[in-house]
Amino acid sequence: MKKLKNRPLATQIWIIFTLVIIIVFVLLSVYFSLTIRSFFTNEIYKTIETAQEKLIQKSTGGYDLNEEENTATVSNDIRAVKHMRLNYNKSEANIVKIQKIIPDNIEAESFLKKLKKQVKSQTNTTQRYVQSTSSGRILYVMRATGINKKGNFEISYMWDTYRNSLYTSLIGRLFSVMIIALIICLIGAKYMAQKLVLPLRELQGRVKKIGIRQWHESIDIDRNDEIGELSKSIEDMRKELVKQDEYEQTMLQKTSHDLKTPLMVIRSYAHAVEDGIYPKGDLKSTMKVIDYETQKMQKRVNGLLYLTKIKYMSKYKNEFKKTNIKDLAEGIIESFFYNNKGIKFEIEIEDIKVIGDEEQWTVVFENIIENGLRYAKTLIRINIYEDDKQQYISIYNDGEKIPDDRLENIFWAFNKGNEGNFGLGLDIVKRIVSMYNGSIKAQNEDSGVSFIVIIMK
Known part of the structure; x- marks a missing residue:
């Protein structure tokens, strides 16, 4: 059997067919x-x-x-x-x-x-x-x-x-017929073995192409059996790889663009200071601009690093402790309570615990609330509650509604609104929530937008 396993699949199938036919x-x-x-x-x-x-x-x-x-x-x-x-x-x-x-x-x-x-x-x-x-x-x-x-x-x-x-006469004729039938069956078995292996060889060639990143040709094998299911799985994998590749290319382009602007500002201001010129009138004001652009770059890099960390953690199953969401949410809301836009907060939070890391849930709340502060006019309302099966986190702001064509892709990376910074915040939120088998959606209300997180108990 070990020697048989090392032979081509078509040969294995043919040998097995042959043995069965000969035994019969x-x-x-x-x-x-x-x-x-x-x-x-x-x-x-x-x-x-x-x-x-x-x-x-x-x-x-x-x-x-x-x-x-x-x-x-x-x-x-x-x-x-x-x-x-x-x-x-x-x-x-x-x-x-x-x-x-x-x-x-x-x-x-x-x-x-x-x-x-x-x-x-x-x-x-x-x-x-x-x-x-x-x-x-x-x-x-x-x-x-x-x-x-x-x-x-x-x-x-x-x-x-x-x-x-x-x-003797009858058995001789019968054996002659059976031998002819045996030969036909062996030829048929050889043909069927080649026929069965043919789509697998095609899949093998496609998978090799995917391995060298030639994955833009779709895989479509018209079968409803296990080989068809395998081809569909490989096609799904191909689409996911293409999507991931496009995401990485977009991230690289967006990151390069977002880092290029502050770097140009920093470099031009540095050269001006070196030449004794102060674009903002004095040295202190000019250095503040350089510091501000540096902070933007740092925040951008930190966001990318955290996104990479979340991607890595989502690949592995971890045992998470439960976090008291009431204490966590109240502490975060308090840090945003006195904001420069005069936005009011209304909170209604039940004393519940959710599964997950406290640091990551902090990121979820901070990113959604920061996003809400950029668009809210006067109010942000936070409700946290649960029922027998699920737990809910609803964060509402009374800002402008989101266009319907952007509701689905608002959580994609680098998808920025008019007031957005880098387009990473909501992508990070979705990845964290998904890591805990939860879901998040944006929903237009009569006068504003709600972000609703649903977590299974």
Whole structure:
């Protein structure tokens, strides 16, 4: 089996098919051989019994056979049913009759003794027997009449040669047909093995292309079996890889663009200061601009690092403790309570615990609230509650509604609104919530927008 596993799949399938077909062929050969031999034996006996019965019906009170005429043609006509009448007490006359078919005297005497024992022990009027002789096998039916079974008894017989001739002829033809069928089956098995492996080879070629990042050609194998399911899974994987590649390319482009602007500002201001020029009028104001741009870059880099961290953590199953969301939320809200826009907070929080890391839930609240502060006009309302199956976090702001075409992709990375910074905050929120088997959605209200987080208990 180990050697078989190292062979091509088509060869493995063909070998298995071949072994199964050969085993079936051998079993059928044995079965047909035994069945056909038994069938012909039974038919020969039926022929003998029918011939004997017809002879008895034609006779009127006994019949006298011309033994010399009948036995003279025994060796020439293997299909003829022969008859002879023997007497239980006339051994010499019986031997003479038996020697017509069994010439050897000793063998004839032995057969006669056997016949006498058989007729004596026979319980039915007729009984089937077989005798092996030097000349061949004799199939015979013995008819015994009389209460004491010491009178005459009739024997009707045929040589086994006829049965063997029929058996050999039929079994030879049957084996010829079976061998032809076996060859056809082996060829068919070879074809089917190649046919089954063909889509797998196609998938192998596609997967190799995906391995070298040539994944823009779709995989479409029109099958509804396991191979079709495998191709669909590979196609889903390909789409996800393409999506991930596009995401990485977009992230690289966006990051390069977002870092390029502050770097240009910092460099130009630094060169100006070096030349004794202060774009903001004095050194202190000019350095504040450089510091501000540096902070923007730092915040951008920190966001990217945290996003990478979340991606890494989401790949592994971790055992998280439960966090008291009420204490956490109230502490975060307090830090935003006195904001420069004069936004009011309304909170209604149940004392519940959610599964997850406290630091990550802090990021979730901070990012959503910061996003709300950028768009809210006067109010941010926070509700946290639960039912029998789920826990809910709803953060509402009374800012402008989100266009319907952006509701679905608002959580994509680098998707910034008019007041957005880098477009990473809500992407990080979604990844954290998803890591805890939760979901988040943005929902337009009558006068504002709600971000709703749903967590399974």
